[in-house]
Amino acid sequence: MTVDETQSTPESVSGVSVTPLSGLGTVRWYRPEGHPSPEDASAGSPEEEQQRFDDARQLARDELERERERTAERVGDEEAAVFDAHLKFLEDPQLIEGIGDEIDAGEAAELAVDRAYGDAIEQFEGMDGLMAERADDLRDIRDRLLRLLSGGERIDLTALPEGTILLAERLTPSDTAQLDPEAVAGFATVTGGRTSHVAIFARSLGIPAIVGAGDDLLNIPEGTAVAVDAENESVVVDPDEEVRERVTAGRDVTVREERVETRDGKEIEVAANIGTTAEIDGAIGQGADGVGLFRTEFLFLDRESPPDEDEQFETYVDALEAFPEGRVVVRTLDIGGDKPIPYLELPEEENPFLGDRGIRRSLGDDAHLFESQLRALLRAAGATDGTLSVMFPLVATVDELTAALDEVDRVAEDLADEGTEYAVPELGVMVETPAAVMMAEEFAERVDFLSIGTNDLAQYVMAADRENDAVAHLHNPQQPAVLRAIRRSVEAAHEHGAWIGMCGEMAGDPASTELLVGLGLDELSMSAVTVPAVKANITEIDSTDAAAVADQALTAATKQHVTDTIDQ
Amino acid sequence: MIERTITVVPEDGLHARPASQVVEAANSYESKVTVGPAGSDGVDAASMLAVTGLGVGPGDEVDITADGPDEEAAIDDLEEILTTPEHGDNGEEQ
Numbered sequence: 001m002t003v004d005e006t007q008s009t010p011e012s013v014s015g016v017s018v019t020p021l022s023g024l025g026t027v028r029w030y031r032p033e034g035h036p037s038p039e040d041a042s043a044g045s046p047e048e049e050q051q052r053f054d055d056a057r058q059l060a061r062d063e064l065e066r067e068r069e070r071t072a073e074r075v076g077d078e079e080a081a082v083f084d085a086h087l088k089f090l091e092d093p094q095l096i097e098g099i100g101d102e103i104d105a106g107e108a109a110e111l112a113v114d115r116a117y118g119d120a121i122e123q124f125e126g127m128d129g130l131m132a133e134r135a136d137d138l139r140d141i142r143d144r145l146l147r148l149l150s151g152g153e154r155i156d157l158t159a160l161p162e163g164t165i166l167l168a169e170r171l172t173p174s175d176t177a178q179l180d181p182e183a184v185a186g187f188a189t190v191t192g193g194r195t196s197h198v199a200i201f202a203r204s205l206g207i208p209a210i211v212g213a214g215d216d217l218l219n220i221p222e223g224t225a226v227a228v229d230a231e232n233e234s235v236v237v238d239p240d241e242e243v244r245e246r247v248t249a250g251r252d253v254t255v256r257e258e259r260v261e262t263r264d265g266k267e268i269e270v271a272a273n274i275g276t277t278a279e280i281d282g283a284i285g286q287g288a289d290g291v292g293l294f295r296t297e298f299l300f301l302d303r304e305s306p307p308d309e310d311e312q313f314e315t316y317v318d319a320l321e322a323f324p325e326g327r328v329v330v331r332t333l334d335i336g337g338d339k340p341i342p343y344l345e346l347p348e349e350e351n352p353f354l355g356d357r358g359i360r361r362s363l364g365d366d367a368h369l370f371e372s373q374l375r376a377l378l379r380a381a382g383a384t385d386g387t388l389s390v391m392f393p394l395v396a397t398v399d400e401l402t403a404a405l406d407e408v409d410r411v412a413e414d415l416a417d418e419g420t421e422y423a424v425p426e427l428g429v430m431v432e433t434p435a436a437v438m439m440a441e442e443f444a445e446r447v448d449f450l451s452i453g454t455n456d457l458a459q460y461v462m463a464a465d466r467e468n469d470a471v472a473h474l475h476n477p478q479q480p481a482v483l484r485a486i487r488r489s490v491e492a493a494h495e496h497g498a499w500i501g502m503c504g505e506m507a508g509d510p511a512s513t514e515l516l517v518g519l520g521l522d523e524l525s526m527s528a529v530t531v532p533a534v535k536a537n538i539t540e541i542d543s544t545d546a547a548a549v550a551d552q553a554l555t556a557a558t559k560q561h562v563t564d565t566i567d568q
Numbered sequence: 569m570i571e572r573t574i575t576v577v578p579e580d581g582l583h584a585r586p587a588s589q590v591v592e593a594a595n596s597y598e599s600k601v602t603v604g605p606a607g608s609d610g611v612d613a614a615s616m617l618a619v620t621g622l623g624v625g626p627g628d629e630v631d632i633t634a635d636g637p638d639e640e641a642a643i644d645d646l647e648e649i650l651t652t653p654e655h656g657d658n659g660e661e662q
Contacts, residue, residue: 081584081585081588082584084585084588085584085585085587085588085616085620087588088587088588088591088592088616089616089617091595091616092615092616092617092618093612093614093615094612094615094617094618095617120617123621124620124621127623131620131621131623134583134620134621
């Protein structure tokens with residue numbers, strides 16, 4: 001590799017640590033797309049270039065075969081057929097010959113590929129329908145070859161070698177969900193914030209992670225030894241002995257499988273947030289009492305059609321059976337324009353977070369999905385001994401709540417008429433909007449429980465986008481305005497005999513446990529990885545002292561005062 | 569050399585899976601295999617680019633040729649692919 005203009009490797013890169021975990025390992029870069037311009041490639045001898053092209057073609061073939069196999073397994077043979085077509089184009093004698101001619105004329109393999117494919121693409125582009133699609137196929141293969149020629153092998157996220165520290169520009173939720181916590185010692189991304197989805201997944205999976213590390217991260221080469229240092233919120237390059245010892249030092253918080261109570265005997269339920277049943281084992285392993293938030297939208301992502309009633313039924317039964325003594329709180333589908341789901345035709349909106357999403361869609365365009373989800377839930381509640389609770393997201397009005405509850409009644413009647421076994425679960429409402437806070441009394445009168453989603457509540461109360469780092473100081477649950485909204489909701493719930501939980505990131509922040517107990521929350525639900533620390537905290541707390549801390553925090557005029565009160 | 573004229577049955581024509589199958593078959597014989605619209609020169613059936621570039625649809629008549637030591641087997645194989653409804657179209661197997 002030439003040394004021109006190459007940035008030197010940084011000693012460390014700071015970002016935001018999103019789990020309390022650290023890790024040590026070897027850098028592997030994940031570059032799902034993109035390649036340098038083929039014009040910039042410098043050519044070696046024709047023999048060398050031919051060899052490079054042959055190697056890239058072999059790698060492309062391996063990748064395509066793997067992708068075909070996986071698609072056939074997970075999606076279907078029909079969809080996998082596209083990879084067969086790609087393999088045939090890859091081995092096309094005309095293309096291979098054309099590329100060979102360019103290489104013989106002294107061009108770099110990159111430029112040869114770009115030209116030969118470019119000519120073929122141009123031919124197909126002029127034609128109609130199916131032929132134009134072939135141009136897309138050819139573009140895909142060209143880009144794959146160019147990426148492989150630049151050394152960017154696409155790595156299989158499900159099969160990373162042990163001790164991998166994965167670095168990436170960004171990771172999507174589905175990328176992150178593929179990571180194996182046993183193999184991946186940590187990851188770091190250029191983009192992302194504390195409450196971004198990738199951060200939530202990292203906590204669920206218990207993977208050390210630094211997000212929002214910025215462009216400096218790009219200068220850490222493949223194969224470097226690095227540490228993900230949670231304490232200093234940084235990625236340390238070539239860590240010395242001191243750092244190595246520190247980051248590998250025991251993750252030895254004791255896991256408590258039993259329920260915990262405060263010193264003076266107030267029981268607090270500590271549950272885990274999950275997105276898929278794959279996370280259940282982790283939740284049990286960390287000693288969660290149950291599930292406080294099952295984000296069912298992940299059942300609907302990354303597929304060609306929605307999961308049917310039976311598939312959902314199985315999933316909910318699995319979750320309930322995993323916690324025979326505990327409670328499983330399922331949130332009905334919370335989907336909006338920010339999450340692309342091909343089969344739903346979600347509207348393009350200026351402001352998806354203020355748009356047609358959550359319960360609004362369930363009572364509108366997605367009513368059929370809502371119905372099948374409720375049917376699956378009621379059947380699951382009837383089929384197991386576990387305690388199922390179902391809550392509705394983004395409710396802002398009593399009318400919405402009434403309509404949702406009516407739908408539950410209607411589904412129950414249908415099931416009864418059909419003679420299908422079912423039970424009506426506990427029903428609740430998410431408190432995520434200022435409207436829900438103001439109407440909390442009316443909501444609590446009508447349901448069994450409320451659950452505060454602090455990430456969205458902070459976002460909507462403070463009018464600060466949770467994915468926007470520039471306003472991170474605002475979308476913080478320790479803002480007095482958010483704290484007062486929480487208190488108001490707790491009082492409303494208790495006044496009307498409803499229990500109230502919290503399932504946002506604040507619930508899993510061990511520094512906030514005393515405050516939350518003092519505010520009167522009955523249940524805290526969090527990423528599994530923080531369950532042991534929060535359980536340990538609860539056993540140390542006296543609920544009268546905690547109430548005093550909460551009262552004092554509620555008098556604070558600034559976030560700093562809130563933080564100071566908690567830290568005392 | 570053997571030549572036959574046949575009518576293309578698979579509903580994708582010479583695209584997607586049928587095209588892949590033709591190319592795969594053509595590559596598995598020593599004989600040189602061509603395919604093309606009836607009455608005109610054929611293209612190399614071993615080239616995905618050439619085969620899909622023909623733009624052949626279902627119901628179109630095509631000439632297929634095979635020339636070489638295993639031409640008989642090659643042309644039979646090709647004819648079968650081009651005259652068999654696609655897997656799943658008629659519910660066979662499963």
